[in-house]
Amino acid sequence: MTEHLTVVTHPLVQHKLSIMRDQETSTSKFRQLLREISMLLAYEVTRDLPLTSVKIQTPVCAMDAPMLEGRKLALISILRAGNGLLDGILELVPxxxxxxxxxxxDPETLTPVQYYCKLPADLAERWTIVVDPMLATGNSSVAAVDLIKAQGAQNVIFLCLLAAPEGVKRMHEAHPDVRIVTAALDDHLNDHGYIVPGLGDAGDRMFGTK
Known part of the structure; x- marks a missing residue:
């Protein structure tokens, strides 16, 4: 773990991730686990949100109660697999x-090609969490953060299920201010740009496609 990389080693996270890695895990189970693990990762990624104190009345007495302060959250999904992480996080921060x-x-060059971009208008006023299950080469993730920063985002966190050292290095070189939160830092990328040991293509396993 470094200043810009947090690996969440909570036993529940690691247990669920191991089931997701298993090639025998069904599509429906994979989706369920991805939703559950995204909630657990959301606890870590929101750990440093600023708090303020608000006066409330409990059934017993008045008190100064902690509440979220200032800027709210923006969640940015990198399509299509990023959508699998949204539901769990939105349950915590609706x-x-x-x-x-x-x-x-692009399967030949491994470079990202943009086909869609729809972002909230006030990113400069929000903590922005970019979600994608895999940080592999880092090319698509860096391109997404480029777009998001161009729209004004200043406080950006990248949340993923798995990361490869190559992707972490690429993101840190391009955006050293972006903190990466992941459930595992795997060994390397293979010749096809897949994370090893990984879990295959997250989008295909989530939606049952090939």
């Missing part, structure tokens, strides 16, 4: 604004 960035990886 008031968050949601945006989408559509990128696909």
């Amino acid at each position: 008031a968050a604004r949601v945006g989408f960035v559509g990128l696909y990886r």
Whole structure:
């Protein structure tokens, strides 16, 4: 773990991730686990949200109670697999604004190609959490953060299920101010740009496609 990389080692996170890695895990189970693990990761990614004190009346007495202060959250999903992380996080922070960035990886060059971008208008006033299950080469993730920062985002966190060292290095070089939160830092990328040991293509396993 470094200043810009947090690996969440909570036993529940690691247990659920191991089931997701298993190639015998069904599509419906994979989706369920992704939703559950996204909630657990959301606890870590929101750990440093600022608090203020608000006077309230309990059934017993008045008190100064901690409440979220200032800027709210924006969740930006990198389509399509990023959508699998949204539901769990939105259960915890239902008031968050949601945006989408559509990128696909060219199979020959492994470079990202943009086909969609719809973002909240007030990103400069929000903590922005970019979600994508995999940080592999880092090219698509960096391109997404480029777009988001161009729309004014200043406080950006990247949340993923798995990361490869190559992707972490690429993100840190391009955006050293972006903190990465992940459930696992895997070993390396293979010749096809897949994370090893990984879990295959997260989008295909989530939606039952190939």
